[in-house]
Amino acid sequence: MRNIFLVIKREYLVRVKKKSFLIMTLLGPILFVGFYATVIWVAMGSVDTKTVQVLDESGLFKKEFKDSESLKFTFIDTSLDSAKAGFQKSDVNALVYIPGDVIQNPKSVRIYAAKNVSMDLKSDIEKVIEKQIEEIKLAEAGITHKILEDSRVNVNSETISLSDEGEKTSSSGAATVIGGICAFLIYMSVFIYGTQVMRGITEEKTSRIVEVIISSVKPFQLMLGKIIGVALVGLTQFVLWILLTTALTSAASAVLGSKMSNDPAQMAQEMQKVQVPNQAMQGNGVENPVAEVLGAVSSLNIPLILGCFLFYYLGGYLLYSALFGAVGAAVDNDADTQQFMLPITLPIIFSFVFAQFVLRDPDGTLAFWTSMIPFTSPIIMMVRVPFGVPAWEIALSMFLLVLGFVGTTWLAARIYRVGILMYGKKVTYKELAKWIFYK
């Protein structure tokens, strides 16, 4: 036990002391926060008000162009030519000309601007005109505004999951986001840290230190020590990322605070506006999905999700890193790992692909079985957990995952103990199978 601890300590310290670890740890949150800060900043920046002159010969649109934060409409009543002449001298951003026969000839609408107008502005103006023409035409056809209003139903149902604890409001939107993020994190970390285990083992083998080490430590202890050491590095990185991201986010919002409120929902709404400006323009009762997510997150069972995430992160990592370790032991250098990597990476990639389907149908047959098989369950079950999964399913899946990683670790250890002392031999699958059954 003392030796496993010593190995863990070395593997952990060697990696944590590396410059690349420090850089990744610092850069990750900076990139993350920086990206969103830029998006928000750009969103704030574009809020400077543009003035638009409207020359409406038809007289139908007076009420329709409403001033917003970013657009100010002024109506003029001159001829087109004098309007154009006046536009040149003023600091108005755009001039919209709506001819009298716009109903019959909608294409005759013109937008004049000093520079090219932005797509957003163009589509905003078009939207308003289209909508008004539509309404007028509908009215001509005998459909009143009242009927129209009635027909425009906004379905925004509340999902209520029936569970043992009784009814509780949940949001499939929030569950989708949380499940997706968890699955992605597990997917990435299995890859990144699994490969680190493999590299470490190949390094020990090629530098020939391994023979010295295993004259003091059992091969199994060395392998396990390395796997656990790297897992702790991964956990450290996650924790630091979360702490740093939180710190940076609050710092960033303090800096941007003069331009925006600190209310995250408001912030989310601002971002939403940038991403889908058209929706925001309409603004007629379309609930903001991000705000909804933020609101609904509180309805999810956060401790359960966090617990499951830790379990499946560790379980999935242990299962796969043992296999990665076996590959590292079987080959002489990094270049030879390719041929053995495929059967290991395929199930990981498949589970990530399956995850997309499971997100849409978290209680389907595919979802059930893939969340039971230990090779796919770490990712798939994490997708399902936020939607609510029966306790027995989680328990069974966890049990199978434990069996799974005990199994792969056993298998890997058998390959490992032979492989690390085998040099200069091109290893085949047949050979690997033989190693497993060596005494």
Place this chain on the structure above:
Amino acid sequence: MNIIEVRNVTKEYSNHTALDDVSISIPKGCIFGLLGPNGAGKTSLIRIINQITGPDKGEVLFDGQPLNSSHISRIGYLPEERGLYKKMKVGEQLLYLAQLKGLTQKQAMDKLKTWFIKFDIKTWWDKSVSDLSKGMQQKVQFVSTVLHEPDLIILDEPFSGFDPINANLIRDEILELKQKGSTIIFSTHRMETVEELCDHIALIHKSKKVLDGPKNVIKEQFKTHTYFVEYKGHLDELDPIYQVLDQKELENGYSRSNIHLYDDASPNALLLNMLSKVEIRAFGENIPSMSDIFMRSVNEVPEA
């Protein structure tokens, strides 16, 4: 008392037998030469003693007990293929290896200080292993092998990669360790090392032990009853008690011959016999060198 008793050990790999019913005793406090051509099975035996692998048949006793994990810290092993963590600092690395052998951090630190002063390598502590030359790395690895003062030290080709000065330094250390009571197993092809340092030897060839025992006893066994003599004058080729095998002209009219003495005759009789015939400058028995013994044993074994 033997520190190691190898009893009828057989080790098989999928396509060949590495050790075939090998029994060897290694007495405490000696320098033991484990000899054999490449691929004879030396490394397999060393790995079994180090508990890196286990025997298929037979057993190994350490200090009278079957090998178990408590013996690991009493053995120091320097494998032929040297290796250290390339990117780790020398000091940290040695501390780590010493702790794996059961020393506490403080014990390891104290002992390391002594060795760093002894080898005059104090400036290396914070250097990365990859910044050291190959010879320097060998020194570091030697320190890591003997730092925990093991009862049994296994050295596989310990002098390879050292210049003569450092080779001497290491040799003196080995003799000092023996003086302090450690047993040392040498695995080597260099017969001059065996000649100079070893008290006992065992020779493994084609997975079988073909020879073992104290070096002087083995030399006795391999004696050919030949003597050399340097003389002036003429020596008859044949005589009732001896036979001249060859004759070589030396400077100043001297000759050198190798003479085979028949079984029952004593060297004194030979000397008396010759005294009347020639003027003798030098006379001695031809003691077989380890190299001769090695070559003869290896060639005598019939091809499998």
